[in-house]
Amino acid sequence: MNKLLTYRVLALFAFLSMIYTSSVHAEAKTATVEENKEIEPSTEQNNAKKGSDNVSYVQISSYITQTPTSGVGSSVKMEIVDAMKGFEHSSDKRKLICKQKGLYFAIASGQVGAANPGALGYVDCWFMKNGESLSNSNNRQTINSSSYTGCLISQFIMDLDVGDSLEVVFSASGPSLGFIYIKPDNEPGIPSFTLSMNQIQ
Numbered sequence: 001m002n003k004l005l006t007y008r009v010l011a012l013f014a015f016l017s018m019i020y021t022s023s024v025h026a027e028a029k030t031a032t033v034e035e036n037k038e039i040e041p042s043t044e045q046n047n048a049k050k051g052s053d054n055v056s057y058v059q060i061s062s063y064i065t066q067t068p069t070s071g072v073g074s075s076v077k078m079e080i081v082d083a084m085k086g087f088e089h090s091s092d093k094r095k096l097i098c099k100q101k102g103l104y105f106a107i108a109s110g111q112v113g114a115a116n117p118g119a120l121g122y123v124d125c126w127f128m129k130n131g132e133s134l135s136n137s138n139n140r141q142t143i144n145s146s147s148y149t150g151c152l153i154s155q156f157i158m159d160l161d162v163g164d165s166l167e168v169v170f171s172a173s174g175p176s177l178g179f180i181y182i183k184p185d186n187e188p189g190i191p192s193f194t195l196s197m198n199q200i201q
Helices: 004-040 043-051
Strands: 055-062 082-084 087-089 097-100 103-112 121-129 139-143 150-160 165-172 177-180 193-199
Touching: 004 139, 082 087, 082 103, 103 121, 103 139, 103 165, 139 150, 150 165, 150 193, 165 193
Parallel strands: none
Antiparallel strands: 055 082, 055 193, 087 097, 097 165, 103 150, 103 177, 103 193, 121 139, 121 165
């Protein structure tokens, strides 16, 4: 009788041990699956990466002191290409040709000042698309001291089609006023002009 009871107890322990082991293995398998899900990039992440690969952008600048050559405005020269994708630079370095249709955010900044002592007045800066001035893109910086320099910023959101040209135009109220290149001691040069654009749609 005692032996029979002992066998039954041992059998019960073996059965319970088997159930526990199966449960642990199932939990471990579930945890592994969840970990793999976390490691694998989501569809949204993959789509975002693919989208960023197709985005056009440009940053160009100038290390030349520039003053307008006419009273109606002159195109800014942008001879230094810092980064560019989806655009073509014109041979005279004054225009960008769009290679990818989209909606773009552009911000232009010029270091306004007087090329010669005693020049006072203001400088205006705006965008032109396909030779036409863009409404509401103009900004003005006033110079009330020949030793003064200020940053003139113009920003705009625009639709561009393939083949569209974009340029930045500036004018001044008097001679010697314009965008000034500055080279501080022991510091990077301050560009006379910088244009940054990024495709947002």
